[in-house]
Structure formats: structure tokens, C-alpha cells
Amino acid sequence: MPQFIATCAKGLEYLLVDELVALGTNNVKEGLSQVSFECDWQGVYQVLMWSRLASRVFYPIASFDAEDDEVLYQQASIIDWSQHINPKKTFLVNSQSFRSRLSHTQFISQRVKDAIVDYFRDAEEQRPCVDFEEPDVVVHCRIRRDKVNLSIDLAGNGLHRRGYRAEGGGAPIKENLAAALLTRAGWPHASGVLFDPMCGSGTFLIEGAMMALDIAPGLYREYLGLFGWQQFNQKIWEQVKQEAEQRKQQGLQKGEIDIFGSDINPKSVRNAQTNAAIAGLDDFIKIRIAGIDQIAQFEYPDNGVLVVNPPYSERLGEYNQVKKLYHELGEVLKSHLKGWDASVLSPDKDFGHALGIRAKKIYKFNNGSIPCELLNFELTESNFIQRVSDDSVETDFKSKLSEQALQLCNRIEKKRDKLKRFLKKEGITCYRIYDADLPEYNAAIDVYEERLHIQEYRAPKSIDETIALRRLKEIERVAAGVFQIPRSQVFTKQRRRQKGDWQYTSQNEKPHSNADSDNFKQVNESGRKFWVNLSDYLDTGLFLDHRKTRQLVAQKSAGKTLLNLFCYTASVSVYAATAGAKSTVNVDMSRTYLDWAKRNFSLNKIKFDRHEFIRSNCMDWLKEAIEDGLKFDLIFLDPPTFSNSKKMSSHFDIQTDHCELIEQCGSLLSEGGELVFSNNFQKFEMEFEGNEQFSLTEITTKTHSQDFARNNLHRSWLIAKK
Structure with missing residues (x-):
């Protein structure tokens, strides 16, 4: 009996095993992100038609060891490719490699492709052409620990592509993953009621309807890698398809389901409605425009299943907003959907905790490259967690x-x-x-x-x-x-471990509202005022460890010109300007921080006529300033430890580049001018030793504040031009 391999998302192997057994396959064995099985050819056609969970289905044709490309080519050349590929048709080779000497997947695919083409050329037949869009046959090469497995990809492309999606919206969940999560949520449900309050392109709703109405996920597909394969049996496929069509009609006639969704984005709602219509399910799925806070406006049955994938982002400010969204969702579930079952996707444990509901069951899985959890809840009072209000003071x-x-x-x-x-x-x-x-x-x-x-x-x-x-x-x-x-x-x-696209830091160029928004607050320091933002950025806009550094610059600034490089929000320049500096020039690569700096100036009622804000790579600007012969009485230099911004022609490393940077700044100093240099690289070693032109004095103890006694974040030097 032929052997096959079905792949799936990590964490869904158990479900795929159960599904394949239910579809009548034999000797089903679970692996990592894949399941092997045996069945006859009609059986594998049934799998391709009815599997809601599989990503692809492979038919293995050869297995051998290969430590280099020559062995790979030779072994692939002796396979009888005429059994699989019609030389008048097209093909494509896809490759994967894990812990093997052959690791470059594009090169692996090229060598297997060469072997196939040369096989037909040696047989004096027409060579088949490669098609990257919709090839007739897809050959899959998988190498693990130098063990090569060549297979025919009977799916051709991802089986999640059901054929009903016209518009996906922003990063829609894959259809086969949606079907798996619906299964984990207990759908189809006795009530026949399914609700998704953040439905996006409608994937959960459509997959849920197809599951409840017994509609095969492969019925709408116009393309499979199976169709162009030499051993494809059109008659068997038509029988499988006819049976699926009959079951669909029976399901539609029964039609005892109530599926509805909502989304705050009108475009997403239109896309979902279009997708439902393409699937022929618009009579069974109702979708409306509504935010999570508008759910209370509608009436709901006493019980049903809610499944939702709230939006989330890798950016820090948006992370905090998403956490708040999960909290709001939890409040809605507790207030308006008691008696229901709910399943909520979460890429972060903190989001799940924000719901304020005790989970009945938690399933781990991967959504693409992001590890996630599906949290299953019974919405009863006993599972609701009473939390102290975020707006109250906890005295005990x-x-x-x-x-x-x-x-x-x-x-x-x-x-x-x-x-x-x-x-x-x-x-x-x-x-x-x-x-x-x-x-x-x-x-x-x-x-x-x-x-x-x-x-x-x-x-x-x-x-x-x-x-x-x-x-x-x-x-x-x-x-x-x-x-x-x-x-x-x-x-x-939080600086959490990276998960897929989830990052540790926020974006630097994130547009934000004006300084009067809720995210910006005024604080006072030494008689000056500053805007800080405690929620949207990893740094707040005011480096507290530099408090005494700012005071030192202010003491030296009266009647002098100041250059502030890598100026950030220009708090140092605010000190200098309010202490009587003649002028300041503030240079930074970020428009966001320069705008922030200007607002700090305005907050302290500093006129802009003697102060410049220049958006530029500081390294490039320095070269131009030297060529233009600019001079400054005082320079403040607090560069980052490392930067490889796309706006820079090369990366910057403080340890490697500080000598050149200090020398360039020194050439901009007036006679008797001073450079205050600081950085927060804990392993920094000062390699600039001074010379007959410049004196060098470490002043870290003078810029060190008592509240940072345990862990001083920076070191600083005063470099004076003799």
C-alpha cells in the first residue's frame, strides 16, 4: 500500500492524526509538523479533498544519503522521472534542509532540477520547463542530517488555499489553522451558533460554516499538484469530487447553523462578505461593522461558541494597546456572553492574563513563526477573576x-x-x-x-x-x-525573547500625536520642563542618569555655541539654552525625536531663532561641518553603543569608532572649546589618549548621581582644546 506524508503547523500533529484516521487511512504515525500514513490512491484523493488541517501531502519516491551536491545530482539522475513528469509540461523543485552539509536550499533545488532536465535530455526527449507560478508537477526535496527524501508534492501549493479568499486583509490566519482552532474550540457545537467579534477577512466564519455544513475544503480548488502528475487518475478524482458535491448539497439543505461576525474595519467587513459569497455561504453568515465596545448593542442566544484572533503587533506602543484590547474583550465576554464557550488566540501570556478569565484548557501551536496559545474558556461566574481596578490604590x-x-x-x-x-x-x-x-x-x-x-x-x-x-x-x-x-x-x-516577528524594542519612527495626548506627560527637572512618554517607546525621552551631565553642560553654556550630536529629545540643549547659550545646533537621524525636541523647547518658552534642528546621520553631518569650517565653543556627544540603521551607509560601533568620532568633533571646537563625551557601553575602553592639542579627563564621578549608585549607566569625559 502506498505511503504518504501530510504536513501541518507545529502543535497540530495530534489533530491531523485523528483526522487522517477518520478519513480511513492506515498505519498513521505522528512526527514533528508532519504525519505519515498509508492508503490506496482513492484514499489519498479523499485526503486531498477532505483534509481541513494538512498543509501539504507528499508521495515519497526516493531516499538516499548525500553529503555533497555531486552525490545529490547523481542519485536524483537515476530516478525514472518519466513516471512522474510529462516532458511537455512544467515542473518546480522546492527544498528544505536541516542540519546538513547541503544547506543552501536554492542551490539544492537547482541541482535536483539539473538532474531532472538532464534525465530527459539523455533520453533524447524534450526537456520540461520550470514554472514558478503554477507548475504541473512539484518535486519536494527534504534533507535532514544529510539524508535526502525526494517526493511528489500532490498538493502543489498550500492546502490552506481553499479557493474562496478574494481579499485577505492584514495578515489573515491560514484556513487550515483556523479549522484546527475551531476543532479545539469544540466546533461544530450543539447550539449551532458561532461568533467572531474581530472577524477580519472572515476565515473562522467561513471555515466554521464549511465544517458544520459538511462542505469539503478541497471542493473549490482549481489547482492541485496532483492534476499534472503522470500518474493522476482523472476518473477517481471525479468520483471523489462528485461525492463531495452531494454531501455539500445535503449539508446546505439541512443548514441548521447561526454564524455571525463583526469587525470595526469597514474594509475588512466588505472583504469577509465577499469571501463568504465566493464560498456560496453568504446566506448562512452574517457580518456587521462593530467594534468590541459595541457588542452590547446586539442580542445573542443563551449559548454558543466565540472564536477570535485579536490583532497584535511587534511594536512596543502597540503591544500596550493590544493588552488593553484583550482586557476590554474579557470585560465584554464576562458581561454579555455568560453561558458561552470562548476560544481566544494569544501570542503572549500577558495578553491572556489581561482577559481576567480562568482558562479551562490551553493549547500551544505556531501561527506561522510565532508561538501562540489558544485559550479555551467556559464563561461562567466561577471562572471570572476579580481583579483590583487599575484606577484604584491597593492599600493592603x-x-x-x-x-x-x-x-x-x-x-x-x-x-x-x-x-x-x-x-x-x-x-x-x-x-x-x-x-x-x-x-x-x-x-x-x-x-x-x-x-x-x-x-x-x-x-x-x-x-x-x-x-x-x-x-x-x-x-x-x-x-x-x-x-x-x-x-x-x-x-x-518588557524585553521578552523574540518570537517570530515580535521584537524587543519599539520603532523609532512611529508617528505619534501631539504632546498634549494622553501618552505624553510633563515632568520638571532643575526648573526645566520636559515631555516624557512612558508607554510608547523603550526609552521615555529623558535619560535620568544624565541629570548631572545636563547640569554640567548648563554651567558651561552661558554665551557659548553648543553642538548636540545624537541629540535625542535635546534635553541637554534645553538646559544650555535656558542657561544663556548663544545658540544650539541639534543633530539626530530621527524625525520623531527632533519633533519631540522642538516641543521641549516650546514647553520652556525658548525661541527658535538661535537654535537649529537638523535631521541627518551624525557621521555624515560631521564631515560636511568640517568641510564648511564650522566651529563651536561646546559640544555634547552621547552616541549609541551600536547602530546599523538603514539611513546609514555603514554601521556604527562606539568601541571601534569613538577615536575617529572624537577627533572629528575636536576639529569643530573653537580655541579653548570643550567636548563632553559620554556613552553607556558597560565594557567601553577609552582609546583616545589626548595629545598636544587636547587634554582628556574622565569626569564620570562628577556626572554620577546618588540614585544610580548601584549601577551607573554611563561613563563620561571632558576633552578640552588647549
């Missing part, structure tokens, strides 16, 4: 702390008492209160007047993600409790 927070969290609480309280006299004397309202003092709580906590900003340091891989998340939650509770502020005024930045 200590009674709910673990022993370790109490240690953290004591550490923060002692630090606050120790800093109290210093802060009052210096008039400081923005400062660091905690910096990973306890190894279990690996984060920094900064106070910004009435708000707290927490930055989690990247946890070691040895620390379980669940434990790391619990500890971070304890940090938030303790910090809010010690300072007696609502949790809504605690802003947390």
Missing part, C-alpha cells in the same frame, strides 16, 4: 505578597527612605528607585513624579517564561503599593 497590598515579593517591597522602601533627604535637597522628582537589586526581580524602576516606569531586563533562557511573568507582576504590584498609586499609573516595558 502587602497582605497578598509572597515572601520574595515582601523582600522586594522592603528593598524599595529602604531605598526610598535613603534617598528622601537627597531628593528633597536637590528638588528631584524623577529618579531611579530600584535597579535589579534582587536577582529574582530583574528590572529597573524609575519614578516620574506621580508615575512609575518599569523596564524588565532580559531574563536568562534558564528562567521559565511563566515564572518571569509572575515576578514582573509582583514588581508592578509592589511598586504601585509602595508609592500608593493606581496600577494605571505604572508603565511596564
Whole structure:
């Protein structure tokens, strides 16, 4: 009996095994992201027609070892390709490689392609052509640990392509993954009711209707790799297709389902309606324009199944907004859909916790390259988690702390008492209160007047993600409790391990609203005012460890010209301008930060006539400034540790490039001018030693502040032109 391999998304192997057994295949064995099985040819045609979960179906034709391309070519050349490929038709070779000497998949495909073409040329037959769009036959080459497996891809392309999707919208979930998650959600359901409140292009709704109405996922396909294969049996396929059509008509006649969805985006709703119509299911699926906050406007049955894939993003500011969306979704589920079953996709445990509902079951899977969870809920009062309102102050927070969290609480309280006299004397309202003092709580906590900003340091891989998340939650509770502020005024930045496209940092050029928006707040420092944003960016707009550096520059600025390179939000220039600087020139590559800098100037009522804001790569600008003979009395230089921005012609590394950078700045100094140089690379070694023109003095102790006593973030030098 022929053997086959069906592939699937990681985490769905169990479901695919059950499905293949139900379809009548034999000797079904689970592997990693694939399942092997045996059946006759009519059976595999049934799989291609009816499998809702498989990504592809392969028919293995050869297996051999190959450590180099010559062996690969020779072994592929001796296969009788006339059994699989008509030389008058087209073909394509796709390749995968895992832990093998042959690792370049494009080169592997090329060598197998050469072997196939040469096989027909040696037989003095017409050579088949390659087609990258819709080839008649697709050959799949998979190499693992130098073991080569060649197969015919009977699907030709992904089986998730059902043929009904006209418009996908933004990153739609694949159809076969949607079908798997619906199965995990318990669909089809006894109530026959399915609801997706963020339906996007309608994938869950359409797949759900096809499952409930017994419509084969392969019925609408116009293309399969099977069709151009030499051994394709048209008669068997027509029989399978006719049977599927009969079952579809019977399902449509029965039609006892109630499927509806909504989305806040009108374009997504139009796309979903179009897709449902193409699938011939528009009479069974109702879709309306509505946001999550509008769900209460509609009436719902007493029970049903809700399945939803909320939007999420890799960007930090949007991450916080998505977390809020999950919280709002949880409130809606608890208020309006009691008695229902709900299944919610989440790429991050923090999102799932924001729902405020105890999960009945959690399934792990991959959505593309992103590890995710499907959270299954029974929406009953007993599963609703009562949380302290984010807008309330938790006065008895200590009674709910673990022993370790109490240690953290004591550490923060002692630090606050120790800093109290210093802060009052210096008039400081923005400062660091905690910096990973306890190894279990690996984060920094900064106070910004009435708000707290927490930055989690990247946890070691040895620390379980669940434990790391619990500890971070304890940090938030303790910090809010010690300072007696609502949790809504605690802003947390997580540096989580990368998952697919999910990144550790936010975008630098993210457009944002004006400084009066809710995300921007004013803070005071040494009589100056600054805008800070505690939610949308990894950095807030004001480096607290540079407080004394800013004061030092201000002391030197009266009547002088200042150049501020890598100026960020130009807080140093605000100090200089308010201290009587003659002029400032502020250079940075980011439009976002230059706009922010201008708003800081406006906030301090500084006129712009003697101050420039230049958007440029600082390295390029320096060269032009030297050629133009520009001179400055004072230069502040606080470059990044490393940068490889697309706007730069080459990457920048502070250790490698600092000598050249300092020398260039030195050529812009007036006689008697001074350069304040700083950086936060912890392993930095100063290699510029000064010369007959310049003196060099490390001034880190002068720019070091008491609230950063445990972990000073920067080192600084004063370089003076003699």
C-alpha cells in the first residue's frame, strides 16, 4: 500500500492524526509538523479533498544519503522521472534542509532540477520547463542530517488555499489553522451558533460554516499538484469530487447553523462578505461593522461558541494597546456572553492574563513563526477573576505578597527612605528607585513624579517564561503599593525573547500625536520642563542618569555655541539654552525625536531663532561641518553603543569608532572649546589618549548621581582644546 506524508503547523500533529484516521487511512504515525500514513490512491484523493488541517501531502519516491551536491545530482539522475513528469509540461523543485552539509536550499533545488532536465535530455526527449507560478508537477526535496527524501508534492501549493479568499486583509490566519482552532474550540457545537467579534477577512466564519455544513475544503480548488502528475487518475478524482458535491448539497439543505461576525474595519467587513459569497455561504453568515465596545448593542442566544484572533503587533506602543484590547474583550465576554464557550488566540501570556478569565484548557501551536496559545474558556461566574481596578490604590497590598515579593517591597522602601533627604535637597522628582537589586526581580524602576516606569531586563533562557511573568507582576504590584498609586499609573516595558516577528524594542519612527495626548506627560527637572512618554517607546525621552551631565553642560553654556550630536529629545540643549547659550545646533537621524525636541523647547518658552534642528546621520553631518569650517565653543556627544540603521551607509560601533568620532568633533571646537563625551557601553575602553592639542579627563564621578549608585549607566569625559 502506498505511503504518504501530510504536513501541518507545529502543535497540530495530534489533530491531523485523528483526522487522517477518520478519513480511513492506515498505519498513521505522528512526527514533528508532519504525519505519515498509508492508503490506496482513492484514499489519498479523499485526503486531498477532505483534509481541513494538512498543509501539504507528499508521495515519497526516493531516499538516499548525500553529503555533497555531486552525490545529490547523481542519485536524483537515476530516478525514472518519466513516471512522474510529462516532458511537455512544467515542473518546480522546492527544498528544505536541516542540519546538513547541503544547506543552501536554492542551490539544492537547482541541482535536483539539473538532474531532472538532464534525465530527459539523455533520453533524447524534450526537456520540461520550470514554472514558478503554477507548475504541473512539484518535486519536494527534504534533507535532514544529510539524508535526502525526494517526493511528489500532490498538493502543489498550500492546502490552506481553499479557493474562496478574494481579499485577505492584514495578515489573515491560514484556513487550515483556523479549522484546527475551531476543532479545539469544540466546533461544530450543539447550539449551532458561532461568533467572531474581530472577524477580519472572515476565515473562522467561513471555515466554521464549511465544517458544520459538511462542505469539503478541497471542493473549490482549481489547482492541485496532483492534476499534472503522470500518474493522476482523472476518473477517481471525479468520483471523489462528485461525492463531495452531494454531501455539500445535503449539508446546505439541512443548514441548521447561526454564524455571525463583526469587525470595526469597514474594509475588512466588505472583504469577509465577499469571501463568504465566493464560498456560496453568504446566506448562512452574517457580518456587521462593530467594534468590541459595541457588542452590547446586539442580542445573542443563551449559548454558543466565540472564536477570535485579536490583532497584535511587534511594536512596543502597540503591544500596550493590544493588552488593553484583550482586557476590554474579557470585560465584554464576562458581561454579555455568560453561558458561552470562548476560544481566544494569544501570542503572549500577558495578553491572556489581561482577559481576567480562568482558562479551562490551553493549547500551544505556531501561527506561522510565532508561538501562540489558544485559550479555551467556559464563561461562567466561577471562572471570572476579580481583579483590583487599575484606577484604584491597593492599600493592603502587602497582605497578598509572597515572601520574595515582601523582600522586594522592603528593598524599595529602604531605598526610598535613603534617598528622601537627597531628593528633597536637590528638588528631584524623577529618579531611579530600584535597579535589579534582587536577582529574582530583574528590572529597573524609575519614578516620574506621580508615575512609575518599569523596564524588565532580559531574563536568562534558564528562567521559565511563566515564572518571569509572575515576578514582573509582583514588581508592578509592589511598586504601585509602595508609592500608593493606581496600577494605571505604572508603565511596564518588557524585553521578552523574540518570537517570530515580535521584537524587543519599539520603532523609532512611529508617528505619534501631539504632546498634549494622553501618552505624553510633563515632568520638571532643575526648573526645566520636559515631555516624557512612558508607554510608547523603550526609552521615555529623558535619560535620568544624565541629570548631572545636563547640569554640567548648563554651567558651561552661558554665551557659548553648543553642538548636540545624537541629540535625542535635546534635553541637554534645553538646559544650555535656558542657561544663556548663544545658540544650539541639534543633530539626530530621527524625525520623531527632533519633533519631540522642538516641543521641549516650546514647553520652556525658548525661541527658535538661535537654535537649529537638523535631521541627518551624525557621521555624515560631521564631515560636511568640517568641510564648511564650522566651529563651536561646546559640544555634547552621547552616541549609541551600536547602530546599523538603514539611513546609514555603514554601521556604527562606539568601541571601534569613538577615536575617529572624537577627533572629528575636536576639529569643530573653537580655541579653548570643550567636548563632553559620554556613552553607556558597560565594557567601553577609552582609546583616545589626548595629545598636544587636547587634554582628556574622565569626569564620570562628577556626572554620577546618588540614585544610580548601584549601577551607573554611563561613563563620561571632558576633552578640552588647549
